[in-house]
Amino acid sequence: MSFTRLEVVVDPADEQGFREFVSARSPALMRLGFMLTGGDQHEAEDLVQAALAKLAARWRRVDAPEAYVRQIMYRQQVTWWRTIGRRGEVVQAEPPDRPAADRTHQSDLRMVLRGALARLTPRQRAVLVLRYFEDLPEDRIADMLACSVGTVRSTTHRSLARLRQIAPELAAELEVST
Structure with missing residues (x-):
């Protein structure tokens, strides 16, 4: 060739x-x-x-x-x-039991959040990343993803509900951010 x-x-x-x-x-x-x-x-x-x-x-x-x-x-x-x-859900092994003092609360939350985000669809992940990580307004996200503002709102709502279902330990953190 x-x-x-x-x-x-x-x-x-x-x-x-x-x-x-x-x-x-x-x-x-x-x-x-x-x-x-x-x-x-x-x-x-x-x-x-x-x-x-x-x-x-x-x-x-x-x-x-x-x-x-x-x-x-x-x-x-x-x-x-x-x-x-x-894609199907990402299969992950159960996390080990939490050691007493060698991890902080923030790093534990980060790991849980990373695993939960991996189990969302790419569109759900994109909407949450743009909304909360990039801190973009809904109308800008809608333009970027070529969808309506209503779609962004409903996807955000469903994605946060799915995160609460996947990782109940994040519920208190998600309540603060919504």
Whole structure:
């Protein structure tokens, strides 16, 4: 099999600017990818890489690269979800009994939340991440996910109810945030 290599002439200043952006923003983009994919490291890496590849192709024309790449990530995750279809629940082993003093309450909640988010659908996860992690208003989320504000509201409500069902220990934390 023969592959031809596509040669693209790139301005060195543009390439340097893109490299600096990727270097500076990769950790934050990986955290977002991790949240959007329900904690799957490999899927998060694929999501960030796909978004950065799309950004690289339009680097000169993009005024706000951070916002642009995040938008790509949100939409790409929804596209993958629609293409692949809904996945079954993620099977996880029971967590070990809680040791007495070597864990904090926050880290326990983070682990429970990560596992619960992984059991939501990608669309439910995306809505919750955008609403509570990114702190975006409902109308902006609706625009990003190409749905109505009512759909965002109902998905948020159902997603929080599902989180309460999956992880009852989060109920007190979810009451504070809603």
